Amino acid sequence: MNDFNLSSIEKHTPMMQQYLEIKAQAKDLILLYRLGDFYEMFFDDAIQASKLLNLTLTKRGFFNNKPIPMAGIPAISLDQYLAKFLDQGQSIAICEQIGEININNKGPIERKIVKIITPGTLTDDFLLPTKSDRIVLSIHNTKHSTGISYLNLANGEFYVLECEPHELETEIHRLDPAEILISENDKLNFSYKAKISKIASINFNIDNAMQELLNHFKINSINCFDIQNMKNAVCAAGALIKYVIQTQFTDLKHIKNIKIENNNEYVILNPETRKNLELTTSINGNNSTLFTIMDNCSTSMGSRTLKRWLQNPIRNIQILRKRQEAIDTLYQYICQNNKNQNFLKELRSFPDLERISSRISMKSAKPKEISSLRDAISLLPIISEQLINLNLTKKSSLIKSINNCFYIDNDLLILLNKSIVTEPSNNLKDGNIILSGFDQELDKLRDIYLNSHMHLSKIEEIEKKNTGINNLKIEFNRINGFYIEVSKGQIYKIPKHYVRKQTLKNTERYITEELKNLENTILASKDQAIRREKLLYENLLSEIDKYYDELSNCAKSLAQLDVLLNLAIHAYNNNWNLPIISEDNEIIIKDGRHPVVENNIECFIPNSCELKNDANRIYIITGPNMGGKSTYMRQVALITILAKIGSFIPAKTAIIGNIDRIFTRIGANDDISHNKSTFMVEMTEAALILNTSTKNSLVLMDEIGRGTSTYDGLSLAWSIVITLLTVNKSLTLFSTHYFELTEITKKYSHITNVHLTISEESDNITFLHEVKKGICNKSYGIHVAKTAGIPQEVINIATKKLKYLENKKNNATYKSIINNIINLKLDDITGLEALNILNNFKIQIKNINKKI
Structure with missing residues (x-):
């Protein structure tokens, strides 16, 4: 309604005036306005809905000499359209007719908003996913602290926590909300995709927020929840409870308390780790996740x-x-x-x-x-x-x-057994819900409309006896209702209290006051029974709620x-085994397997891993592309997570220690939307790991430094490994194609080289996927390219160029060895030192010969 303002509302019809007044209450929500058997939308709502749901855009009346856009959906199909709106992240206000039709009242039927539906405040079964929660989360952010509150309206669980501002994104991904509430003044940006609802900043005011909580829980102090010192969290919680109450239009008694959540209770997984490990969401959309294979x-x-x-x-x-x-x-x-x-x-x-x-x-x-x-x-x-x-x-x-x-309590079962029929209808308007014998008044009303023929037959017999008219009949039609029909030959016997209703060729039709009263009773009894049943059902829900x-x-x-x-x-x-949960900083896995991959292939090769803070702290992993390095690293992390939920694990044996965080730097992705190159994304994630990982952390880093020049990348990889070893002291799996990096083990005893094995015959290689100690000094990239279908002429050129570069490098190495020999001062070294020097020359020459 870009060209509309409330000052011009009187220019509209009474119905449209009513719509606009209600639309002003709905604000930016799409308003579904009940009009007979349809829910109609007008102005911008109609245009937006027609695009979202592919509805036909029509018009109804004019405003400022322009047709008013209108789109509608059948009331009987509301559920399916609501689901479509929510899939698009759109919130809806539902306006129902609540007044009775009155022919003497020329104004529109009374209507009001009865429910607001948003992605995070769903409770209806047909809108909720069966295997996922739908959480609404509220954030109050300050310079030094962030308050978070979240609510699962479908089960009443209400939590608060506080974290440092840089931890906010990690917490959002952990909680996986469907909707996030922030102040209208906040300029928060998230990589997480959810419905962002901006609400008035005054709702986050500490006094207002606290009062909302006190009002809802009907208490005098929030000290009973022990959250009085969590001011930012209280602000978030108060704003959240007010928002939810405004959407539901009903009492939220099932939200009974607030619980404090401490993120130190959990193994922290940052967003990249959750994504890379595919715990509940697949990267490529094939639905092959840890959750789907285990559920x-x-x-x-x-x-x-x-x-x-x-x-x-x-x-x-x-x-x-x-x-x-x-x-x-x-x-x-x-x-x-x-x-x-x-x-x-x-x-x-x-x-x-x-x-x-x-x-x-x-x-x-x-x-x-x-x-x-x-x-x-x-x-x-x-x-x-x-x-x-x-x-x-x-x-x-x-x-x-x-x-x-x-x-x-057995009283609940007794109540249900005597109140609800075996197979009730699912709609209160259809009746057939309350069991006979539960309520005398309902039984009486049901008896009237269900056994009306018996009552009419009884009256008919009485009237025949009283009048002596043996062919007297009581009939019914929609025009006249119930009436007494008498042949014209018997009309002289008609009593004075009979009132003529209709004259036909051979018969006369009459009514009596008794018959008219019975007609009103019969016709009204079904509606009265349904209303009575509805009241009894609502009372029954209140009784059940006590339990x-x-x-x-x-x-x-x-x-x-x-x-x-x-x-x-x-x-x-799946032949999983029970791990040992340790309090030490260690991950020791014997014959571990990837829990998802092993379900998708015929034969999975198990591999072991032994990382201990006081021994092998870091594995440098080398091996060919497609050799299984990433799978091996991920399986160690997934086994750790499985152990940390109490599960058995896919391994022969395992000892899983006190892990506080798991980090993954796997894959190469740019972030165009935030103007970040592949290398910048890589370095940002590496910085997070170096700044936040501890001696209790598990770190997976895959081919760090590949997004820049060889020497830059190698230098960064070298320094990152040393920092993780000596400063962070984290348990680390570090895969690389920088073979020079494997030399680091000569200087640091807490680092071990391992590699993924292959079998090489002629120009063909077979990936064995087995992890062994030592290094793999070739990447076999050209072999993988050939397998991928790169044209043979490209492979031939690449092979020649590779040999040229390797020979060039080997020649440089030979020259270096020769120069070192020339520069030796034999008079200044001992015999043992001379033997060590010769042995180093021998190893260097042997490595060159392996590559030739």
Whole structure:
């Protein structure tokens, strides 16, 4: 509405005036304005929606002599269009007709916004992805500290944390929000892609934010959450809760507290690491990620919990060991009971209790969800009995605590059994939700409209008896409603209280006051029954909500059990083993495998790795292109992450130490949008590693320095390795094609050379993908180029040029050796020194001969 202002609103029709007033409330949201069987959009909203959803753009009326753009969607198809809007990152305001049609009222029907839907505030089942959370996150940024608050509205979990400003991007990628709230005055830029919603800066004011929290939780002080000293986080949390309340138009009782999150609890993975390791998102879009190959959970709750674990590997050894104990308990049961993976099969029948519980609290749960809740509660004793009877609760303290959450007050099941029909309709307007016998008034109303023929037959018999007219009939049509029909030969018997309704050729039609009252009762009874059923259902939701804490804890425990069982079955099916969790700075892996790659190839070659802070701290990895260097490095990181969620791992044995961060500098990508070359991106990521990695960090660096000249790149790679060794003291895997870099091991004992092996016959090479100690002094780049289909004439030219360059280099080396011999002062060296010098010359000449 670029050419519209509210001062000219009176120039419009009453309906359009109403629309514009409501649109002013919706502000920059697209307003879906209910008009009969359609939701209509006007002005700029219509133009934008027509482009986003490929809708037909029409017009309705004129403004300033220009047609008003209009686009609409059928009300019956609202769900699918909302999903399309959200896929485009668009927020929507839904305006419904809330008033009754009144023929005496010439104005428009009363309407108002009943719900605002944004990407981060979804609760409806049809809009939420089953295996992912949809989080809304709020940021309050100051010079020295950043406050973060985030909320999962679908389960009521509300968190705050604070971090340093440079850590913000890492935290955003870890939390993976669908929507980010910032102040309208902030100029924050993120590489992370999400809906950015700018809200009034006054909402982040500490006093306003604190008051919003006090109002929501109905408390006098936030000290009960121990967040009084986290001022930036409180600002973010207050702004967030106000925003969410404004979108939902309902009580958010399921948001019961605020929890403090400390990012030191987790193994920190920066955005590049998450991307390179493909934990939950594939780089090339083929959906082959660590999550997808490991997720065979029986419930959607379990899948989401598994994803959270993978996105947030933890450092707490006690929690890890409890998870390990639980997974191992389930694993041993499978091994000892004829590979039985079908126990606890009842988990597959559980609905999404986590989200259903929240929707009950928000009064938006559908009747079918309530019936599924009833059926789920009935299954809980079966699950519990299995855990107890198989002695699983005795062998695992975590399984025992999980099982304790499966005891739901039996009064809830009694209530559900006597109130909800076996197969309810999913829409309140259709009725058939409340069980007969639950409410006398509802039963009476149902009896009237369901058994109306019986009531009419009874009246008909009474009237026949009273009048003596044996052919008297009571009939119905849409024009006259119910009426008494009498043949003209019998009209002399008609009583005085009969009122003539219609005269036909052979019959007369009459009504009576009793019949008219019954007609009104019958016709109104169905509507009254549906309204009564709706009221009873809403009251039922309130009663069920009293058990919210029990249901929520039960849902979380079911999800956790589902994940633990899933990990045990995956370990059994894929020959994974239980790692040792150590408190030392070490990663020792025997015959490790890449958990994703091994699922996609027939035979995976396992490899070992031994990194210890007081021994082999750095591996310099050489080998041909396509030889498996990157796969080897990634598998070490992925095995570490799996150990840090408590899982078994794809290795024969492993000891995983106290890792605080994992960094990856893998791949070559420029960043055109931020005017950064490939080399600049490489150096920026290297700087982050050097500035933030510690002795407890795992660092993966792949071919650093290749984006510049050979000598510049080699010099940088050399200095980075030394810094990681002597300053950061991080556990490091460093792959390179700079063979000169392997010489660094002669000076530093904590660095080891390893290489990926090949088999070379004639002009053909075979990648063996086996890691061995020592160096590989050739890159075999021309061989790989030939395999990739580079024309033979190009390969021939490249081979000649390579030989020329190698001979040139070898000649220079020979000259250097000769000059060194000439310059030797034999009188000044001992016999032992002379032997060492000769041995070095011998090694240099031997290396030259290997290349020839």
